[in-house]
Amino acid sequence: MCMDTPNVARMYDYYLGGTEATPVDQAAAEQVLAAVPQVRIAVQENRGFLERVVTRLAAAGIRQFLDIGSGLPTQRNVHEIAPPGARVVYVDYDPYVVDRSQALLADVDGATCLLGDVREMADILDRCGLDFSRPVAVLMLAVLNFVGDEDHPAGLLTLLRKRLAEGSHLAVSHGAREDANPVEEIETGYRRTSGQAVLRTREEVLDLLAGWQVQEPGVVYGAQWPHADAEPGTRLTFAVLCRV
Numbered sequence: 001m002c003m004d005t006p007n008v009a010r011m012y013d014y015y016l017g018g019t020e021a022t023p024v025d026q027a028a029a030e031q032v033l034a035a036v037p038q039v040r041i042a043v044q045e046n047r048g049f050l051e052r053v054v055t056r057l058a059a060a061g062i063r064q065f066l067d068i069g070s071g072l073p074t075q076r077n078v079h080e081i082a083p084p085g086a087r088v089v090y091v092d093y094d095p096y097v098v099d100r101s102q103a104l105l106a107d108v109d110g111a112t113c114l115l116g117d118v119r120e121m122a123d124i125l126d127r128c129g130l131d132f133s134r135p136v137a138v139l140m141l142a143v144l145n146f147v148g149d150e151d152h153p154a155g156l157l158t159l160l161r162k163r164l165a166e167g168s169h170l171a172v173s174h175g176a177r178e179d180a181n182p183v184e185e186i187e188t189g190y191r192r193t194s195g196q197a198v199l200r201t202r203e204e205v206l207d208l209l210a211g212w213q214v215q216e217p218g219v220v221y222g223a224q225w226p227h228a229d230a231e232p233g234t235r236l237t238f239a240v241l242c243r244v
């Protein structure tokens with residue numbers, strides 16, 4: 001584990017008020033926060049989306065959750081929202097995150113964490129142990145904004161969609177590239193960290209989801225999902241739910 005490079009998972013935990021960040025992570029996170037103080041609120045909006053969308057999917061009867069780019073499960077997380085008996089598989093490409101997650105989940109029935117890279121989607125699906133003949137809810141929150149176009153994120157999502165049974169869902173949140181947003185400040189703030197941020201426009205996020213059935217209200221700001229007429233909040237993230 002490299003402790004000299006600011007780590008995006010621990011920076012994220014720091015924004016959320018967690019205690020995992022090293023001084024190096026804290027300094028990088030503070031640099032982002034100095035340039036874009038609303039990030040602290042945006043991460044809470046993203047947590048709110050996670051809570052609402054998992055609650056919705058659980059109410060729809062889904063009992064299998066695959067959270068890719070899951071981060072540190074120190075705050076209220078999928079296995080704490082999903083109903084008893086649900087299977088929750090967290091996946092992250094950061095060995096530090098996976099080790100910490102496995103320790104934190106050691107006594108939790110039905111929840112595990114695997115090392116896996118979203119850019120190796122087939123490998124994740126082969127190893128996650130979920131039953132793909134039944135509906136699965138896949139969560140990719142604030143992770144595709146670390147996957148550049150050169151890694152063909154739309155193709156990864158198509159591969160995923162083709163493996164999923166009817167009734168499966170995909171929830172995505174993504175850093176928003178908009179004229180009014182401090183895009184340059186955010187992308188610069190992440191340049192020396194373990195993950196390069198790539199913000200995308202609403203149209204670019206929709207393009208990633210070609211072939212998916214985008215559910216109402218479509219791609220909205222994280223604070224607005226699922227009520228498009230709610231207050232838009234920071235406007236720093238987009239959120240969307242799709243179905244197979």
Ligand SMILES: C[S@@+](CC[C@H](N)C(=O)[O-])C[C@H]1O[C@@H](n2cnc3c(N)ncnc32)[C@H](O)[C@@H]1O
Nearest residue numbers: 009012069070071092093094117118141142146
């Ligand atoms: C900003 S955090 C988001 C955590 C969580 N999904 C949430 O929204 O609260 C991004 C996470 O994605 C992970 N990540 C980044 N690139 C990844 C990749 N290619 N494959 C898997 N995980 C990745 C990072 O290690 C980090 O834990």
